[in-house]
Amino acid sequence: MLITGRQEKQIFEQARDERWAIGAFNAFDLNSLEAIMQAAEELGVPALVQTWDFYNPEKPNMSEFAAKVFIKQIIDRAAASPVPVILHLDHTPTFGGCMRGVRNGWNSVMIDASAKSLEENIALSAKVVEAAHPCDVLVEGEIGHVAGNSGLDTIYTDVDDAVAYVKGSGVDLCAVSIGTVHGFYATEPKLNYDRIAELREAIDIPLVMHGGSGLTEEQFKKSIANGIVKINFATYVQIAGGKAIADAVAGQERPMFNNVVKAGQNAARDFIKMHMQIFGTRPVSL
Ligand code: 13P
Numbered sequence: 304m305l306i307t308g309r310q311e312k313q314i315f316e317q318a319r320d321e322r323w324a325i326g327a328f329n330a331f332d333l334n335s336l337e338a339i340m341q342a343a344e345e346l347g348v349p350a351l352v353q354t355w356d357f358y359n360p361e362k363p364n365m366s367e368f369a370a371k372v373f374i375k376q377i378i379d380r381a382a383a384s385p386v387p388v389i390l391h392l393d394h395t396p397t398f399g400g401c402m403r404g405v406r407n408g409w410n411s412v413m414i415d416a417s418a419k420s421l422e423e424n425i426a427l428s429a430k431v432v433e434a435a436h437p438c439d440v441l442v443e444g445e446i447g448h449v450a451g452n453s454g455l456d457t458i459y460t461d462v463d464d465a466v467a468y469v470k471g472s473g474v475d476l477c478a479v480s481i482g483t484v485h486g487f488y489a490t491e492p493k494l495n496y497d498r499i500a501e502l503r504e505a506i507d508i509p510l511v512m513h514g515g516s517g518l519t520e521e522q523f524k525k526s527i528a529n530g531i532v533k534i535n536f537a538t539y540v541q542i543a544g545g546k547a548i549a550d551a552v553a554g555q556e557r558p559m560f561n562n563v564v565k566a567g568q569n570a571a572r573d574f575i576k577m578h579m580q581i582f583g584t585r586p587v588s589l
Contacts, residue, residue: 304384334568357374391409432472
């Protein structure tokens, strides 16, 4: 079922109070969307479908026509589901991009101004919050930049900066830098569980981990126990699906498109399901 921003907030707050997390998985086509939806439906837990800003004319991920059709398909699929579905627009650097998400029916958007100064990050995030909240859309912001996989030493989110950011911007969810990176790890991740706990203590909104791929079950569980509530998880789901496709093709003289794609979808679904269970994601009543 499609839910409102207010109901989404309720789910995140329940997760934070009960110390479990929701995996945010990326959909880029109908098969990846099905993988997420089927995983959530089989477990009876909320689904969090995350997309990029497909429409962005400066950095198009698909044609405007394809994006419009896909967005409609996501919304129709979510509305027909028995489980609550959070539709989240990931990493959007501009006010206009976030507004595209609001207009297209997403119930939550991320303004990512984390590479800017604290003051600029607060100002831009506050502007998005001011426009999104009257439309009942939640806003995720980021403080302390979660890097790419450059292997550089992690700079952990500063607690005072996080307090100032959340107070000044009014965001509903806060992504923090606690030792993860996006994509593959060049060096071992050094997660700072104490910092997660300090941040949870200092700020009163759900904390988000980006760069979930490549962490162990124990690392996820300790992060959740210390206060992480939303876990963004993309690369390794693509690998799970991609490997299954490679296996389905291997040694086949006549690999069938439909069977091969289905194998990828099923493997992605099972991998997502396994992580929903690791994250302890629970059914909710709204
Ligand atoms: P991974 O691809 O490393 O799992 O990160 C996903 C992410 O953080 C999307 O915002």
